[in-house]
Amino acid sequence: MSNYAIGDLQGCYRELQELLTTISFDRKKDVLWFCGDLVNRGPDSLNCMLYLYSIRDSCKIVLGNHDIHLIAVSDSIRKKSTKDTFGDVLKSPKRKELIDWLKTCPLHNIEKIITEDGEKEFVMTHAGIPHHWTKEDLIKNSNELSGYLESKNSNTFLEYVFGDEPNHLDECRTPEEKMRLNLNYLTRMRFYNSDGSINLKYKGKVEAAPGDLKPWFEHELKIMNQDTHLLFGHWAALNGHTAKQNITALDTGCAWGNKLTAMRLEDLSVFSCDKLN
Numbered sequence: 001m002s003n004y005a006i007g008d009l010q011g012c013y014r015e016l017q018e019l020l021t022t023i024s025f026d027r028k029k030d031v032l033w034f035c036g037d038l039v040n041r042g043p044d045s046l047n048c049m050l051y052l053y054s055i056r057d058s059c060k061i062v063l064g065n066h067d068i069h070l071i072a073v074s075d076s077i078r079k080k081s082t083k084d085t086f087g088d089v090l091k092s093p094k095r096k097e098l099i100d101w102l103k104t105c106p107l108h109n110i111e112k113i114i115t116e117d118g119e120k121e122f123v124m125t126h127a128g129i130p131h132h133w134t135k136e137d138l139i140k141n142s143n144e145l146s147g148y149l150e151s152k153n154s155n156t157f158l159e160y161v162f163g164d165e166p167n168h169l170d171e172c173r174t175p176e177e178k179m180r181l182n183l184n185y186l187t188r189m190r191f192y193n194s195d196g197s198i199n200l201k202y203k204g205k206v207e208a209a210p211g212d213l214k215p216w217f218e219h220e221l222k223i224m225n226q227d228t229h230l231l232f233g234h235w236a237a238l239n240g241h242t243a244k245q246n247i248t249a250l251d252t253g254c255a256w257g258n259k260l261t262a263m264r265l266e267d268l269s270v271f272s273c274d275k276l277n
């Protein structure tokens with residue numbers, strides 16, 4: 001039995017199947033962790049969702065910004081953009097079932113796993129974890145957001161939760177603003193500005209970042225201790241590199257022509273499948 005953490009799928013269904021063949025995935029024994037952004041930009045969002053739904057008992061999925069955008073478009077809260085490629089999900093007879101299921105997926109997953117190096121606590125979110133959050137903060141804030149997304153009033157939640165502002169904890173004046181910032185921390189964050197606000201504009205490489213931008217994972221993170229291992233996706237420009245032993249970037253940009261990556265958590269072995277033409 002092994003746990004595999006898999007990077008941003010973004011509709012790359014054929015690459016997922018090839019990767020699962022490479023790792024000899026056995027749904028009766030193995031567990032797949034998905035770091036979110038299951039859909040969009042790539043060609044086969046519907047097939048990805050149908051497949052993951054069919055093996056959902058063998059999966060730990062956290063939601064990414066594209067997944068939440070899909071939910072909001074499906075619920076007529078947001079408009080589909082010309083860049084969105086999840087029309088197949090919206091047109092599917094299974095749409096409601098799939099979207100209802102997506103709403104039950106959390107924004108984080110925490111689990112202790114026995115590795116070759118002893119017991120480690122793996123923590124997965126889509127984009128990252130803000131430096132000032134403890135594990136308890138993560139659980140509380142993430143579960144609060146999921147509670148609204150899963151509730152009958154999810155439309156009200158989706159109406160106020162999109163937007164880039166406020167981008168600093170000190171600028172949150174209402175509970176709604178704080179939840180918007182918390183969702184952005186979990187699903188969209190890459191860099192902090194020097195004043196402690198998050199920068200949601202620059203998406204590129206760390207070495208080419210303008211001015212004083214610093215990746216979230218370069219800050220001293222309250223959640224880390226010696227047995228913690230963070231897993232995240234969302235940031236294809238990192239190409240899997242954080243230069244931190246205990247923080248793994250899983251998004252290797254399959255939808256952008258690069259590759260889909262899986263890491264076996266028990267020994268941190270990395271497997272990948274190049275983008276298929």
Ligand SMILES: [Mn+2]
Nearest residue numbers: 037064065234
């Ligand atoms: Mn993302």
